[in-house]
Amino acid sequence: MAERNPMLRVDNLRKVYESAKGGVEAIGDLSFTMDAGELLCIVGPSGCGKTTLLKCIAGLLRPSGGQVTMDGVRVTGPTPSMALVFQEYGRSLYPWLTVRGNVELPLRHKKLTRTQRARLVTDSLEAVGLAHAAKSHPWQLSGGMQQRVAIARAIAYEPEILIMDEPFAAVDAQTRADLEDLVRDLHRTRGVSVLFVTHDIDESVYLGERVLVLSASPTRVQETLDVDLPADRDQITTRALPRFTELRTHVYGQIKRAKEPR
Numbered sequence: 001m002a003e004r005n006p007m008l009r010v011d012n013l014r015k016v017y018e019s020a021k022g023g024v025e026a027i028g029d030l031s032f033t034m035d036a037g038e039l040l041c042i043v044g045p046s047g048c049g050k051t052t053l054l055k056c057i058a059g060l061l062r063p064s065g066g067q068v069t070m071d072g073v074r075v076t077g078p079t080p081s082m083a084l085v086f087q088e089y090g091r092s093l094y095p096w097l098t099v100r101g102n103v104e105l106p107l108r109h110k111k112l113t114r115t116q117r118a119r120l121v122t123d124s125l126e127a128v129g130l131a132h133a134a135k136s137h138p139w140q141l142s143g144g145m146q147q148r149v150a151i152a153r154a155i156a157y158e159p160e161i162l163i164m165d166e167p168f169a170a171v172d173a174q175t176r177a178d179l180e181d182l183v184r185d186l187h188r189t190r191g192v193s194v195l196f197v198t199h200d201i202d203e204s205v206y207l208g209e210r211v212l213v214l215s216a217s218p219t220r221v222q223e224t225l226d227v228d229l230p231a232d233r234d235q236i237t238t239r240a241l242p243r244f245t246e247l248r249t250h251v252y253g254q255i256k257r258a259k260e261p262r
């Protein structure tokens with residue numbers, strides 16, 4: 001059998017934050033892989049090191065031990081193969097630029113012609129349903145629309161992985177449901193690989209093809225769960241499936257166990 005070559009590998013990752021009072025072991029020993037084209041959700045108790053993990057993966061933080069490899073190459077700093085979307089959309093967009101300008105800005109670092117850039121911006125704004133708002137400024141848009149701009153900016157960059165850190169935690173429930181469907185849609189229609197961190201158990205099961213449950217700090221992988229729900233998901237019918245309830249109850253139990261002292 002041919003050996004599987006995952007796109008992303010996290011091997012024995014460990015992160016200790018040093019402080020005057022001593023070290024905080026945020027990540028104990030974490031290993032997992034992710035294939036190209038996958039939608040992988042990571043869920044875990046509050047403070048278990050999810051953001052720390054994403055920062056290590058994206059090369060924004062240096063691990064204290066272990067390593068992250070992308071396409072067989074060790075990640076030692078920020079890489080164009082990854083684009084990040086954070087929870088605080090308000091702070092990630094430039095208020096003085098238009099929506100179009102915000103999406104275009106990172107593309108200026110790529111070797112593209114003006115026409116290629118324009119095409120990528122138009123295409124990604126269409127993909128997130130914001131073609132009509134291209135000339136607006138972020139502050140003229142709702143929170144959900146601003147997060148769509150951040151997503152458009154990330155996909156316009158054409159990363160190999162879209163990394164999302166609790167991206168919908170600050171929007172209302174209806175907007176959140178729409179944005180979840182947008183992520184699934186981008187994944188299914190464009191084959192975007194998504195690494196999605198959330199503390200919301202239902203969201204992880206609704207979105208993911210696989211859910212990685214993390215333990216409390218110092219973090220380890222508590223469980224990896226295959227989400228065997230139909231690929232065609234819908235906020236009403238999928239969430240009403242008995243299997244959805246079983247899976248979310250299972251993950252809930254795992255998180256409860258994950259919080260117990262070892």
Ligand SMILES: Nc1ncnc2c1ncn2[C@@H]1O[C@H](COP(=O)(O)OP(=O)(O)OP(=O)(O)O)[C@@H](O)[C@H]1O
Pocket residue numbers: 017018019024025026044045046047048049050051052053199217
């Ligand atoms: N810069 C830092 N210096 C010291 N300790 C830190 C630092 N950043 C995070 N920590 C600690 O590391 C642990 C993990 O933090 P992290 O923010 O990665 O967790 P999280 O799972 O993303 O949290 P949340 O669910 O609240 O978003 C926590 O105990 C936190 O207090």
